[in-house]
Amino acid sequence: xxxxxxxxxxxxxTDAIFPGRFMATVLPAETPQFAFADLxxxxxxxxxxxxxxxxxxxxxxxxxxxxxxxxAASCLKGPDLTIVARGFARIFLQNxxxxxxxxxxxxxxxxxxxxEIEATADEIVNVTTGRRxxxxxxxxxxxxxxxxxxxxxxxxxLLIAERTVTL
Amino acid sequence: xxxxxxxxxxxxxxxxxxxxxxxxxxxxxxxxxMSHENAALVMNQFEEIxxxxxxxxxxxxPSKIAIVFDHRVPxxxxxxxxxxxxxxxxxxxxxxxxxxxxxxxxxxxxxxVLAESGYDRPGSVIVGTDSHTTTHGAxxxxxxxxxxxxxxxxxxxxxxxxxxxxxxxxxxxSGDLAPWVGPKDIILSLIGRLTxxxxxxxxIEFHGDTIEWMNTSGRLVLCNMAVEAGATSGIVPADDETxxxxxxxxxxTGELDLVCADPGAEYEExxxxxxxxxxxxxxxxxxxxxxxxxxxxxxxxxxxIVIGSCTNGRLDDLETAARILRGRRxxxxxxxxxxxxxxxVYREAMERGYLADLVEAGAVVMNPGCGCCLGIHQGALxxxxxxxxxxxxxxxxxxxxxxxxxxxxxxxxxxASALTGTISDPRY
Ligand code: SF4
Numbered sequence: 060x061x062x063x064x065x066x067x068x069x070x071x072x073t074d075a076i077f078p079g080r081f082m083a084t085v086l087p088a089e090t091p092q093f094a095f096a097d098l099x100x101x102x103x104x105x106x107x108x109x110x111x112x113x114x115x116x117x118x119x120x121x122x123x124x125x126x127x128x129x130x131a132a133s134c135l136k137g138p139d140l141t142i143v144a145r146g147f148a149r150i151f152l153q154n155x156x157x158x159x160x161x162x163x164x165x166x167x168x169x170x171x172x173x174x175e176i177e178a179t180a181d182e183i184v185n186v187t188t189g190r191r192x193x194x195x196x197x198x199x200x201x202x203x204x205x206x207x208x209x210x211x212x213x214x215x216x217l218l219i220a221e222r223t224v225t226l
Numbered sequence: 227x228x229x230x231x232x233x234x235x236x237x238x239x240x241x242x243x244x245x246x247x248x249x250x251x252x253x254x255x256x257x258x259x260m261s262h263e264n265a266a267l268v269m270n271q272f273e274e275i276x277x278x279x280x281x282x283x284x285x286x287x288p289s290k291i292a293i294v295f296d297h298r299v300p301x302x303x304x305x306x307x308x309x310x311x312x313x314x315x316x317x318x319x320x321x322x323x324x325x326x327x328x329x330x331x332x333x334x335x336x337x338x339v340l341a342e343s344g345y346d347r348p349g350s351v352i353v354g355t356d357s358h359t360t361t362h363g364a365x366x367x368x369x370x371x372x373x374x375x376x377x378x379x380x381x382x383x384x385x386x387x388x389x390x391x392x393x394x395x396x397x398x399x400s401g402d403l404a405p406w407v408g409p410k411d412i413i414l415s416l417i418g419r420l421t422x423x424x425x426x427x428x429x430i431e432f433h434g435d436t437i438e439w440m441n442t443s444g445r446l447v448l449c450n451m452a453v454e455a456g457a458t459s460g461i462v463p464a465d466d467e468t469x470x471x472x473x474x475x476x477x478x479t480g481e482l483d484l485v486c487a488d489p490g491a492e493y494e495e496x497x498x499x500x501x502x503x504x505x506x507x508x509x510x511x512x513x514x515x516x517x518x519x520x521x522x523x524x525x526x527x528x529x530x531i532v533i534g535s536c537t538n539g540r541l542d543d544l545e546t547a548a549r550i551l552r553g554r555r556x557x558x559x560x561x562x563x564x565x566x567x568x569x570x571v572y573r574e575a576m577e578r579g580y581l582a583d584l585v586e587a588g589a590v591v592m593n594p595g596c597g598c599c600l601g602i603h604q605g606a607l608x609x610x611x612x613x614x615x616x617x618x619x620x621x622x623x624x625x626x627x628x629x630x631x632x633x634x635x636x637x638x639x640x641x642a643s644a645l646t647g648t649i650s651d652p653r654y
Contacts, residue, residue: 070422070513072621079600080626083298083305085267085374097628121423124456125621126600127357129267129373149427149458150357154373200251200388211274214379214387221383222281 060186061115061141063174065101069119073131073151082128087158090130091137105138112139117170119144123151129158136160143168143176143183156201157210164195229488231394232461233429236368236485240351248393248492253385257350257367260292262336264355264374266309269316271378285320286384292324292345293317294336299328299595302603334568334594337361337536341446342570344476348464349485353377353386358536358618360453364445365472366464366485368429371453392458394429395420396493399436401502406652408546409444410538410616410636412436412499413451414507418517419497426456428494431487436501437462442471443540450537451618454514463487506639506652508614511631512622520639526649527559528633529611531640534565534592535599538616541571541580543637547589548580550641550652556588559647563605564589565597589644601626614649616640 081093094105104110116135122144123131132154135142141161145168155162165183170176174187183192197205207213230238230245238246240254261268276283285291293313301307310328317325326332326339333339337358340346348366352359355377362369372386379387399412416430430452437445445462452460462468464484472478508523510516533539533547544566556562564584566572572594575581581591598605599617607613607630615625620632633649642652 072619072624074601074619074621074623078623078626078628080602082264082600082602083303083309085264085309086270097623121426121456124422125357125619127355127359127371127373128264129375132373146423146426148423148456150371150373153376157373157375198390200390203388210375210379210387211271214275214382215277215279217387218275218281218382219279 060175060177061113062111063117063170063172063176064104064110064114065116066170066172067116067118070121070124071118072125073123073128074125076123076131077128077134082130085130087133087137090134094134094138110138113141115141115143115176117143117168120146122147124148129154132158132160152201156197156204159205159209162197164197165192166195167192228492229490231429231491231493232366232431232463232485232487233368233394233459234391236349236351237391239349246391248391250391252389252391253387254351254389255385256290256353256380257347258290258292258345258352259377259380260294260336260340260352260354260356260359261377262294262356263297263306263309263313265293265313265316267374268355268377268381269312271375272381275378275382285322285381288321289323291322291381292340293322294326294339295328295333296335297596297600298602299333299593330569332569334570335536335539335596337450338540338567338571341365342476342568344472344478347482348468349483353380357453358450360457360460361446361450361536363449363452363459363461364442365468366462368459368461370459392427392429393494394431395425396431396433396496397499398496399432399434399499399501401436401500403436403501403504406638407504407506408636408638409440409447411504411507412501413448414509414517414634415504416497416499417451417455417509417515418507420455422454422513422515423456425452428457430455430457430460432460432462438465442467443542446540447537454618506636508639508649509620509634511620511633514618514620514634520635520649520651523633523649524651526633527612528614528643528647528649529560530605530607530613531560531562531644532565532598532605532613532615532617533637533640534563534567534597535617536567537618538637539565539567539571541574543616544571544575544580544584545578546637547641548583550638551587551589551644552583554587554645556644557647560644562589562644563592563598565592566594569594598625600624614640614643
């Protein structure tokens, strides 16, 4: 079960998730402090660690549109959030699966802040309202990386196999 | 078998296959891997990949990596300066040759530097840790933006992992553009039609006589902003103009492979644009797809005009602005900032007198780089202020202040508006 801690609309940009003025901060361990820096309450929750790990952000279409900055995914991965959106922008979805940030594509999702939601492989149940919404699978190219535990682990295995052969 | 799109053909060749179909998962070999300051994060992830192995962390091919400092030049903070220093050390240790530091002879915005340095080739696969890597499709490459960890895997392995072959939207632009209407107006109008996610996971292939007649500078504008409709990449079929640009402006020698689509290529959608009836376009706050003809927003009071960025900071953009401002004065109600896209553009604009025209009119010519495009340093906006900019994004907070607004437009609209301090139509 996840508690919905933030509800957003369509086209949430990476400038909203991790404003450009903090982009000199790159290391995944340091990025969460600037997650949604311009949403003061939410950001404070992340900084003070009052948001429970496993909580959810619910959003509309095209979540994560804009720049390729990976900080937009790492800053949400740090506090262990799940992002449920009607759709994701390509680069954000790739960054999320590469870093192990959980993303769920749910084209009809509806929720309010404070709702409890339960995700299974093929649907999300809003336990508070009783509403059920179907979940679309991640593109298979992405799922393979999620299953490997992220891109670092995935690439490391290939690297060992390939460089050891050529040595 | 049905024909392939340009993207399919490039991906087939980059994976050593006779053909690929939309939806196939492929691992294309990379011809050029570009990063800017965020190479600092790529380096970190690159070292993570090697952690726990007995292998030495060396990049797969230093001749295929380009690193260009542009987002925060010269460094705006000690943090950025320290990151840049670490990247310099990495570049030296790994013998990366295509490195463009903070320099007046070869520096500039990464996308401009790649194009003018002759690093872009038709038929090649280009990836960059920057979403506007789509720009390089203007020279017939399949070019797309990736994240830092994905780039780290490219540095290690030389190929992009798990790429799903995208479907293609064919955009056909025909007719002659009216005076003071240009490529920026075409792409803004297209984004308005497709919406900000209309081309998500798809490629936009540009066709039609307007594109055939368009110079490379204009094609760079179209492909640059393809990502604002969500596209993985934008691409213009390489042709005589591509060859002309590469040979005479980018000093490229050797064979060029002009990949074009097969006659029976399958497109997911075909969109037609009549360029002849197009008016100057403006994207209104806070979304790039809130597009209106300039006549609908004329008279809106603005406080800062920006000409620059990887979209519209090239020589012909500065020429347009200089033509409009020559012998006139920027309104005292507005400040005007000009960021040439590269130092080469800066020097040429200086030699042709454009910079003098702009400065004498009251504009401030800044050093080449991303400048205020992404709100990190230079040209911040005050609360409640409005900017009119030739850049490519107007998300809330994009120029550093979530309490400000950004309108996007062409260099002609920007320059005409500088004279009045309000959004103005360059045609009158
Ligand atoms: S000019 Fe703007 S859009 Fe272009 S690379 Fe720089 S920050 Fe990105």
